[in-house]
Amino acid sequence: MSVIRLLVLGAVRQHGRAHGYQVRNDLEYWGAHEWSNAKPGSIYHALKQMAKQGLLRAYETAPSTAGGPPRTEYEITDKGTEEYFALLREALTAYDQKMDVLSAGVGFIVDLPREEAVALLKRRIEGLERWRAGVTEYYTPEDGPEALGHIGEIMNMWVHSADAGAEWTRGLIERIESGAYTFADEGEPFVGVLAEGQENPYATGEPEPGSAR
Numbered sequence: 001m002s003v004i005r006l007l008v009l010g011a012v013r014q015h016g017r018a019h020g021y022q023v024r025n026d027l028e029y030w031g032a033h034e035w036s037n038a039k040p041g042s043i044y045h046a047l048k049q050m051a052k053q054g055l056l057r058a059y060e061t062a063p064s065t066a067g068g069p070p071r072t073e074y075e076i077t078d079k080g081t082e083e084y085f086a087l088l089r090e091a092l093t094a095y096d097q098k099m100d101v102l103s104a105g106v107g108f109i110v111d112l113p114r115e116e117a118v119a120l121l122k123r124r125i126e127g128l129e130r131w132r133a134g135v136t137e138y139y140t141p142e143d144g145p146e147a148l149g150h151i152g153e154i155m156n157m158w159v160h161s162a163d164a165g166a167e168w169t170r171g172l173i174e175r176i177e178s179g180a181y182t183f184a185d186e187g188e189p190f191v192g193v194l195a196e197g198q199e200n201p202y203a204t205g206e207p208e209p210g211s212a213r
Contacts, residue, residue, distance in 0.1 A: 003036050003100045006091060008046045009076060009084040010108045012056060017075040019061065020044050030107060036100035047074055055080035088112065092120040095127035095165065106172075110190065114176060114183040121173050125166050132162040 011023045024043045032038040051058040056074040076084065089112075091097065091105030109117050135155055139145075145152030175181075182189045 003104045004038055004042050004046045005050065006084070006087040006104045007032055007036065007038050008043060008050065009055065009080055009087070012074050013076045013081065013084060017073050019071040019073045020047050023047065035103055050080065055083050089120055093123045093127065095124050095131060110181055110183050112184055114186070117183060118173055118176055121169050125169050128162045128166045132159060135159055
């Protein structure tokens, strides 16, 4: 899956209504430009594409304070909300996705009920364990990778990655079950977005497409 869709839909949803620069600013604040493909061009492209697909609703507003044409604000539609939660659930259960997908899923995990979040993470562990069992039909970690030559290091790396992923996920489940964080319908969640005009210490400084330099 393309993580940019999940990131952009989630950011717009948190604001209620947001223009492209707000979405980009949030994602840079989270460091998503470092651990995903959430670069400025891909963010604005995703907003426009998802508006065409009916996942977002676009509104033309006042001109950008940075200069250039009027800004467009976006809000998520019912169809977009359905897509958002489908992507979020996939991100938390899939064990064979890139790390950016899981990172985005964890970033929005509190949008789900606590019990569902735990259930999805347990499914992720089950997937990791099945995958590991398939690998160890051909490779036994206890014997070390040398028996397969240096190619054995590939399987060794993936087995260790599966073990580490499962251990981390169990730790997250334990923290959630112990009451950590505020999940859906439990009260005011942690606010992970910047207020309008709030300075972003992690901004890349790249200008908006079409704005004056």
